[in-house]
Amino acid sequence: NAGVTQTPKFRILKIGQSMTLQCTQDMNHNYMYWYRQDPGMGLKLIYYSVGAGITDKGEVPNGYNVSRSTTEDFPLRLELAAPSQTSVYFCASSYIAGGQETQYFGPGTRLLVL
Amino acid sequence: QKEVEQNSGPLSVPEGAIASLNCTYSDRGSQSFFWYRQYSGKSPELIMSIYSNGDKEDGRFTAQLNKASQYVSLLIRDSQPSDSATYLCAVNAVGNEKLTFGTGTRLTIIP
Numbered sequence: 001n002a003g004v005t006q007t008p009k010f011r012i013l014k015i016g017q018s019m020t021l022q023c024t025q026d027m028n029h030n031y032m033y034w035y036r037q038d039p040g041m042g043l044k045l046i047y048y049s050v051g052a053g054i055t056d057k058g059e060v061p062n063g064y065n066v067s068r069s070t071t072e073d074f075p076l077r078l079e080l081a082a083p084s085q086t087s088v089y090f091c092a093s094s095y096i097a098g099g100q101e102t103q104y105f106g107p108g109t110r111l112l113v114l
Numbered sequence: 115q116k117e118v119e120q121n122s123g124p125l126s127v128p129e130g131a132i133a134s135l136n137c138t139y140s141d142r143g144s145q146s147f148f149w150y151r152q153y154s155g156k157s158p159e160l161i162m163s164i165y166s167n168g169d170k171e172d173g174r175f176t177a178q179l180n181k182a183s184q185y186v187s188l189l190i191r192d193s194q195p196s197d198s199a200t201y202l203c204a205v206n207a208v209g210n211e212k213l214t215f216g217t218g219t220r221l222t223i224i225p
Contacts, residue, residue: 031211058212100146103160
């Protein structure tokens with residue numbers, strides 16, 4: 001049971017380049033999330049999904065896009081990388097049981113835009 | 115006003131003492147409260163969740179919730195150097211799939 005996996009672990013992009021951050025979970029969770037974490041800061045929600053085919057914006061969605069074609073996968077797309085997108089990106093998935101939610105995080109992707 | 119506020123620290127506590135971490139929130143509709151531990155360079159790890167007023171104990175950790183005062187705290191008894199990390203408070207409301215995180219408190223346990 002791998003939990004939540006993310007690739008790549010680290011990436012350097014030039015301004016204007018694009019890339020996709022991959023996220024996969026094998027726990028059959030309906031809910032999936034993308035966060036970014038800047039140094040010394042908390043987690044900011046970028047996008048989230050409550051199930052395959054359903055996505056919604058979070059707090060900081062500008063410059064990003066997502067898709068959710070399967071329960072397992074929730075890729076995050078950066079179309080035109082900007083220095084402001086330098087951050088650590090965490091994917092998470094969660095389930096709700098008995099009205100209580102538990103959220104599991106992937107190991108993160110460190111992105112540097114130069 | 116920030117939705118979830120934490121003292122950023124650093125909070126230094128001697129080994130073996132009690133570490134007390136506090137968090138306040140602004141949304142009175144918040145129903146679920148979580149404490150995550152994050153080691154430097156690692157992802158957050160859920161250590162405690164609490165949903166009703168009062169105390170919830172799990173080993174050396176105790177979460178305390180006071181909805182009337184809109185605060186939630188985490189106590190760590192018999193602090194160990196391995197407890198040195200950043201602790202993130204997170205809350206969400208009933209029917210809301212999104213968690214709101216505080217900026218975290220950096221805790222250092224001094225041997």
